[in-house]
Each structure stands twice: as structure tokens, then as C-alpha cells.
Amino acid sequence: MFDPASIGLAISVGSKAFSLLKQGIAAGREIQDMASQLSEWGKAVSDIAYAAEKAKEPPGVIQTLFGKDVQSTAIDIFAAQKQCEQQRKELRQLISYQYGHDAWVEFQEIERTVRRQRQEQVYRKKELLDDIKSFFLWSLFILISVVGCAVGLYFWGRYLERW
Numbered sequence: 001m002f003d004p005a006s007i008g009l010a011i012s013v014g015s016k017a018f019s020l021l022k023q024g025i026a027a028g029r030e031i032q033d034m035a036s037q038l039s040e041w042g043k044a045v046s047d048i049a050y051a052a053e054k055a056k057e058p059p060g061v062i063q064t065l066f067g068k069d070v071q072s073t074a075i076d077i078f079a080a081q082k083q084c085e086q087q088r089k090e091l092r093q094l095i096s097y098q099y100g101h102d103a104w105v106e107f108q109e110i111e112r113t114v115r116r117q118r119q120e121q122v123y124r125k126k127e128l129l130d131d132i133k134s135f136f137l138w139s140l141f142i143l144i145s146v147v148g149c150a151v152g153l154y155f156w157g158r159y160l161e162r163w
Contacts, residue, residue: 007051007076011083014044018087025094038107041087042114048080049115050123 017040024034055077095104157163 007048007073007080010044010047010051011076011080014041014048014084014087017041017044018091021091022094025098028098035110038110039114042111043118045084045088045111046115046118048077048084050119052077052081 017037020037021034021041024037051073055074091107092104095107
């Protein structure tokens, strides 16, 4: 699950890219000239959508123990999603009005591409790191449990004077 700081960062990056997009469209710049702003906004929207998708999954034991406040994260994600929806509506109106419906279709294709690349690169890596962290924490827990049982059995045997 994304932490609140990551969600806040995605919101601020997305808002900044969105304002630059609005200014560029208002100034009459071409969509292709604003590719970096489109990419940044798409990444932020993708991060927020990924966080919302991950929030639907029940947290594991480790996330419950070491995780952040689930309610505040859910509220942050909800607010970010609503902000993204509003920004998308504004962009659709601006792009369709300024450049026509074909430009909006092109924009959606760019957004799909960014989201797919982001999922393949960033999210897969994050999930792998989370899995590795969970594996090591569970391994440590099992090791400590086994050592604790062995030490307990040793002292129990000493108490009963069997060794």
C-alpha cells in the first residue's frame, strides 16, 4: 500500500502538471509540445489509481503492524481520486474545445501508454520489494520462534534434570 506521503506527492506533482497543461492549452500550444506535462500528470493519476487498487486489498499482518493509519490513507486516496476526475473533465473540455475530439482520443492513448509503462516498471518493482520484505520479516519471525522453542526446551530439560 502506498503511504500518505507518496499519495500527497502524487497529488502535488499531478496538480502542478495539470496547471501547466491548462496554461499550455490556453496559450495554444500543441499537445505534442506538452508531452512532459502529460507524462507527469499521467504518472500521478496512475499512482493514485494504483494506490486505490491496493487499498481495496485487505492489509497483511506486517502492514497492519508497521503500516500507517488506514482510515486517513483511504480518505487521502478518495480525495485524490475526486481531484483527478475533476482534472480529467476539465482537460477533456479544454482539449476537445481547443483541438477537437481526435486530440482527446490521442491524449487518452498517451495516458494508457504511460499507465501501462508505469505498471510494468514501477509498480512491479514495488510489489517485488514488498514481497521480499515480507519474506524476510516472516523468516525472522519463524527463526526467532524456533530458537525460542529450542531455548525453552533446553531450560525445561535442565529444570527436570534430564540433561
